Amino acid sequence: MQAEDINQAVYKQIEKNWDNIAKPLDGLGRFEKLIARIGAIHGTTEIDIEKKAVIVMCADNGIVEEGVSQSGQETTTLIVRCLGKGQTSVGKMAAFVGADVIPVDVGVSSDEAFPGVQNRKITHGTGNFAKSPSMTEEQTLEAIQIGIEMVAQCKKEGYRLLATGEVGIGNTTTSAAMAAALTGCKVSEAAGRGAGLDDRGLERKRQVIQDALHHYELKKEEPLRILCTVGGLDIAGLTGVFLGGMLCHIPIVADGVISLVAALTAERLVPGTKAYMIASHRSKEPAAEILTKELGLSPVIDAGLALGEGTGAVMMLSLLDIARTLYQSETTFQTMELAPYERFSETEESR
């Protein structure tokens, strides 16, 4: 995981500091590397991730008309109304973890003003990509811009670590379509049951995606066109959040399949962005594994999560906090009056 502007000297120093903690070498596994990467992004060996938040992009998807989800578009409005009041799953979990929730309406199909939700509505839901592209290029770029601005605002307010989340009925269909277009995998490998589709629904979802990919002839090398054509405003907003992480030097913890497809889009638009990303969990949606592999990221939690809203990323925030607590602690070989372990050189280790 290299990016030129990630501070490699800080990364190496944090690795050394971990070896000073009284534990077997590499005892905290990938968490040691993740903490090192967070420090390298911040440019300091002192890990401060106290102020953190999950940015939740909310939008409707026209493709829901095709019967690809168990619920209708009106469900998004109901969830977003509760999200603004802290009454949905992510609100409860983030409060426990000590993270703020920042919900953003980038395209919910309702005129309701949602208290507690930032109103950055671009349009009332996207087009149905079975009939016409989801968004214009202008709308897509506007949503990306909003995501970047949200991160820049968070940076100004002192946030040190951000997570992504979303709410939008139908967004596992847009995500699967984008994942297939971006990676070239089969639609059957990318599309899953989302928020709870039955066998017939899943068959229909796969067919709708297959037909659209055939019709639009999307190419892997056209991430922006893929996003405009079969994506959604939530995914575009989250793409902006990942780009914002790279621009503002804030690590971004990705949630499930929708966040991961935005992460890959950001990486394809600006190679190197992945150095600022942390994968939280392996969503139950099958595209998630394909996307993390493509990004070279290793999700930590493997629990079949498929909730969305940023809930899996919020769980990861608390795990990172636990790892950070040990890293900053006085539990060193010196305080325990023990001789530190020696790290063998690679050749000795491989013998």
Ligand SMILES: O=C(O)c1ccc[n+]([C@@H]2O[C@H](COP(=O)([O-])O)[C@@H](O)[C@H]2O)c1
């Ligand atoms: O994060 C995931 O991987 C995930 C997997 C399945 C479902 N979801 C959530 O469920 C909603 C989309 O499901 P669907 O079936 O309407 O496409 C949306 O609001 C997501 O937050 C999220």
Ligand SMILES: Cc1cc2nc[nH]c2cc1C
């Ligand atoms: C209740 C509910 C909550 C959600 N959170 C994210 N997607 C969701 C879908 C439903 C249906």
